[in-house]
Amino acid sequence: MEKLSVFRFILIMSLVFNVNFLLAQNSISGTIVDAEEGVAIYGASVFILGTTNGSATDFDGNFTITTYGDLPIKIEVSSLGYTSQIIDVTSADQNLSIQLELGSDFLDEVIISASRRPEKIVDAPASVSVISARKIANSSEAIDPIRHLMNVPGVTVANYTANSMNIEMRSGNGLLGTAVLPLLDYRIISTPAARSNFSYQYGLTNLDLERIEVIRGTNSALYGPGVEGGVVHFITKKAIDHPGTSAELYTGELRSRGLAVRHAYANESKTFGYKINVKYNEGADFGLDPVEDAERISSFYTKIVQPIIKNKVVDATQSGSPLIGMDYLDPDRDGNPLASEYQNLAMNAHFEFRPNENTTATLSGGYSDAGGLAIQDQGYFYNQGIDYWAHARVTSGNLFAQVSYNTNDGGSPQDPTFLYETGNRVVGKREFFVANAQYDLDVPSFLDSKFNFGIDYQDTASDSEYTLYGRNEDNDPYNITGVYAQGQSKLSENLTMTYAARLDKYNFIDEAAFAPKLALVYKLNESNSIRASYSVGTYGASSLEAYIDFPVQTLSAGQLDVWLSGQIEPHIFDQNAQIEVTGAGAYVPGGYYIPRTETSLEYSHLYNITKGLTLPGISAQLGANAALAPLVAPIEAFFNTYAGPAGTTGQIRGFNIFNSSETMSELTDVGSAQIATIDNFEIGYKGRIGKKLSLGVDFYYAARKGFTEFTGVGPTYMLTGGDLVGTWPTTVGQDLISDPGMQAAAAGYVQAAYAGAGLPASGLPAATSIALGLPSSGLALLLAPDGALPPSNLATLGLLNLISGQVAGGFTQAGQLLDGEINPLAFGAISSNRAPNDGVTHISSGYRQYPNVTRSHWGADVSAEYYHNENLSLWANYSHVSQNQWIPGEANDDDLPFPSYLNTPMNKYRGGFRFNADNVRASLSYQYDTAFFSNFGAGLGGDTPERHTFDGNIGFQIIDGVFFDIQATNLLDREYRQYPGLPIIGRRVLFKTTINF
Known part of the structure; x- marks a missing residue:
């Protein structure tokens, strides 16, 4: 439909x-x-x-x-x-x-994204930046235009690898998702199912970019939920305005090679045009250190399988069907299966219509076949797939309308999307439909007011073939409907008030998301303005966060995994639940459970786990000896009522699987998805000092209310200092022979044996015993080492010790096997109602809700650019946050019940120059980030060192229409990781030729 x-x-x-x-x-x-x-x-x-x-x-x-x-x-x-x-x-x-x-009147440039209608930068009721085509041409980035944002104040470009990166702004940094809305010619280009930036699938090229508009801060009042960080709008060149053919080719370090071609046509009357873009790039990728990261590399699966689906979930008890192995995963044969190269292809076509000055329209569509490493709180995965999109947009008079459709096959069995920590393929088929209409109304008679009224509809459809959404697969609708209105009124000649509000409704959350905004812009003159604003950002669970239902990490195949359940339903715990012992299901049908109140492991549990497989073997072994067969019945009678040996070993402690230092002993239910908000207050200045210096200063305060923390929601238990083999089997044997019934049975057996053979109860010397042939008779097991027949009371004692030793030996073997099955670091767990009941121990993970918790901080972004002359400009900017971590118990913890991190440095400095002349261009930029602490799941994050990097470009015109550039990122090769546990980023130098036909 x-x-x-x-x-x-x-x-x-x-x-x-x-x-x-x-x-x-x-x-x-x-x-x-x-x-x-x-x-x-x-x-x-x-x-x-x-x-x-x-x-x-x-x-x-x-x-x-x-x-x-x-x-x-x-x-x-x-x-x-x-x-x-x-x-x-x-x-x-x-x-x-x-x-x-x-001059420096960048403030006179027209920007569209701040108010969803054209306005000058100086009039915009938000903190904005614009990256022009001139800056794009003279940059150090040839492959992914996302990196043009590297030097924009308040923006973080997270460089995970050479091929994979993410964009974040003021709300803090994540790994997979983003709080920034990326647009390409008004079309949402992030992956809506997870709010993720897979930029290698976008097909962006420098040849086609006209400018990039950056709007910092919450923008939910116009754009809806999930825009609490800001907006980045990539605006491409219109074919009608920029006809012609251009191409760029590059090669360089990391075996990097690429080609981009743009061809555009416009008729003479400028009423119709079309353009075609093609982009191809390949190369080696940055990766992990084989020594420093050896433990993590060893945890990656070397074979990817199609998981077995049972009862609509991944069956953790069975191995899947093999899809790809190390020939595919490790083409360079270094023993590391983590992807070490990439290859991406994208193409698109656009048809433009401009029948009159009040009507423009675009029909466009595109294709990409791309893949790359992706990193999330649960670890590493590889994402790939064939992506198609179509977009229709029209502006006629005061009416703007658009529809877009995107579909991605999520990978194929031959080229799958998969998780390195489980070895399972995950099917990521998805579709995304968006419709938007907006009407602009000018009312000059009422304070020279301008109004926008709009409606948005977004619908995300997913099909994971039960590999990702599990039991939610057949019922996972995800759509958002929103209406918004904005007005701008001139309160005086120099003072303009902007007021906006938006209401959005998720189909699966009862409450609606309401986002108001109020801003005042006072123009000091035509080139200087000050601004004050208040806005509310809203956000809710993504489709993935709502419906996910699968094993996110396999700790022991068929025995123990981490099961991730989404926010569509709450996690409920049985308050009488006991600890399920990992691996015990192999010994006890249905698994084995111990009381949650125990702080040390009782030996009786080890006995009860292993007795089912051990006792039949002991009985069979004793029964095979005709002399001992009569004692099997009393032995079995003893064990029928035996509760197990006394004593304990080790210490049992509940903890969070994603943070071993966090003690977790309570069973706390977890709610379903809710709307969270960010209150944002901001004051700012945009202006020009003299004719050559432009300056922007912004101060903001952000208070985030309502958190969803990805975490272990059920306790995992570790056993420290435990001895699963040493003493308890001997105790079992001793308990058996200390039993009066067993002693009586053994004594009766010995007495009967002596009497039946006509032997004296006092025993016989060795010589006599040997002469009578006792060593080769059924009484041999009762003889002393020298062959003597001991007195019957001593023979009974020896017999009991023999039986005790055999019983202890049987349980020792069982203990050794159990010791190999049980992981003391994940000895047991208590699962919620969301985990499958399939005989595997599932550590419950999910998104814990904190609806009434508020975290606040303030920040500042300062930027300046000095235009020395028409060829040379110098620029610098600085971003600061007052706080980037909240630790419970510290003075500035905002009363948070859990640690929280922005995962960003408190101070970021940027600076550089740009030089543009007729035949030469050059640029140099410097980035400095102070050290900070980052925290994610799966062992990612930690102390992140300070970072000093340089990027540079120098280019010159060879002949008319042909430019040659040398571009370098991380010019001095100061290796760094975006966050600890991620790949090491080094230098990459590229040689690029741009041809304008």
Whole structure:
């Protein structure tokens, strides 16, 4: 149904465009150059004043705008580092040769993402940054444009490997998910099922990027839940405004090779255009250290299987069907199965329609076949799949509407997505449908107000074939419906108030998410403004966090795993539950349980676990000896009522499987998914000091209420100092022969044997005993070592010791086997009602809810850029957070009941320069992060050292239209890990050639 809706929308829009093509049009062309040097300015923005109809200059400074309105009109021209101008256009053949004066009026640039409508940066009611096409061209990043964000204040680009990275902002850093909403030409490009950034699947290229808009801070009032960190909007070049063909090729370190091609066409009337992008890249990836990370590498599975599904969940008791082995996982034959190379392909096509200045539309679609390492709180996994997307967007007058559809096959049996810690394939098939409509209404009579009214609908469909969503697979709907409104009113000539509110409803959460925003912008003059705002960010569980139901980590195949259950239902614990002993199911059908109150392991439990398999063997062994066979019955009679040996060993302690230092002994239920919020207060300044210095200063306060902590929700128990073999088997044997009944039976047996053979109760000397042939008779087991027949009372004692030794030997063997089965570090566990009842010990993990807990901190982002001249600019920025960890019991813990971490340094410094001349360009950037402590699951995180890195680029024009660049990331090769436990990031130098045909 969703696909049909897209096609109907496209058909209707096409009919509308055919009508609009009949209208008259005027084409306005011109050239924009630097006023002092007379050189062309590339990427300058040209907009018809009061509309969204705009263009940008090409490499020769030329632009063309088509308008269907009557002349005269006004156009606004701006470019980063120059003072903007407003020009009157009175005729289509007017000679527009525009000269821009050097300045720092980046504030005059038009930004769309802050208010979901065009406005100047200086007027935006949010903390914003823009990365222009000029900066993109002169950067150190040829492969993944995500890294252009590396030097933006308040933004963290988490460099996990050369191929995998994530984006975060003020709300703190995670591993897999993100609180930042990434958009590409208004389309959501993150993976909605997990709110993840798999940027290697995006197909972004530097050739096609026009600019990147960054909005810091909560934006739920306009964009909905899950945007508590901010928005990053990648805006590409329109084919109508940027026709032509360009290509870039690169090669370099880590066997890096790549190619990108952009071809765009526009008709003469500028009413139709199309473009095609193709991107391919491959190379070796950064990885783990074979010595330092040997323990982690050894935990990775060397064979990936298709898991057996039983009762709609992964059956942990059976080995799956093999899919791939070390030939696939370890092509470089170094013994490490972790992926060490990547290969990605992406292509897309766009059709653009501009029938008049008030109507624009785009139909686009794309494909990618890509994969890469991904890291989550549960450990490492490899993600790959074929991804398709389609997008239709139209702006007509005050109406904006779009629909998009994305589908990913989540990997195939030949090229699967899988977890390194379980060796299981996980099927990640997913579909994502989005529809959005917005109407802009201007009411000049009411405080010169501008209003936006919008509605959003998102629907995520997943199919894991029971490998990931388990018992929730057949009922896992996930959709969000939201409505929003925003107004901007001028309270005075210089003071503007922005007010917005949004209401969103998840289909599986009872309460709605309400996100208001209020902002005041006071313009000191046309180039300086101050801002104060209050906003609320909302977020809830992702589809993955809601419906996941599978073994996230296998600790002992068929015996012990960590079972992750999502937030769609609560975890309920039986308060009378006992500890399930790991591995005991192999000895006791249905498993073995010990009281939760025990702090030391009673020997009787070891006996009771092993007796079922041990006693039959002892009876068979004794019964095989005709002389001892009569004693089997009294032995079995003893064990029928025997409770086990006395005594204890070791210490039993409950703990959190993801944090062994955290004691966990209580059984605490865990609630289902809820809405959480972030209250954000902010004051800021954006402006220009003199003509050459631009400055931005932001202070913010964030209070996050409501937490979901991924953690072990049920206790795991460790046994420290335990002896499973040593003393207790001997005690069992001694208890047997100390039993009066057993003693009487043994004495009667001996007396009867003596009497039956006509032997004296007082015994016989060795010589006589040998002469009578007793050593070869059934009485041999009663003889002394020298062959003498002892007195009957001593023979009884010897017989009992013999039986005791054999019994002790049998239980010693059982204890040794049990010792091999039981992991003392995970001796046992208590599972919630969400774990399968399949004979395997499952450590329950999930998302513990803290709805009434609030964590707060403040922060600051400062940025400055000095434009020395039209060729050279110097820049620096600084980001600070007042606190990045909350430890219960410390003075600044905010009364949190658990440790909490932002996983970001308290201080981040960035600085550098950019140089652009006619034939030469160069840039250098420096990044310094102070040390901090990070904390994730699966042994990831810890003390993260301070980091000093440099990135650089130098390029020059070889011939007209051909540029050659040398680009380096981590130029000085100061190796680091984004977080402890992650791959080591070193230097990568690339050689890139860009050709503009």
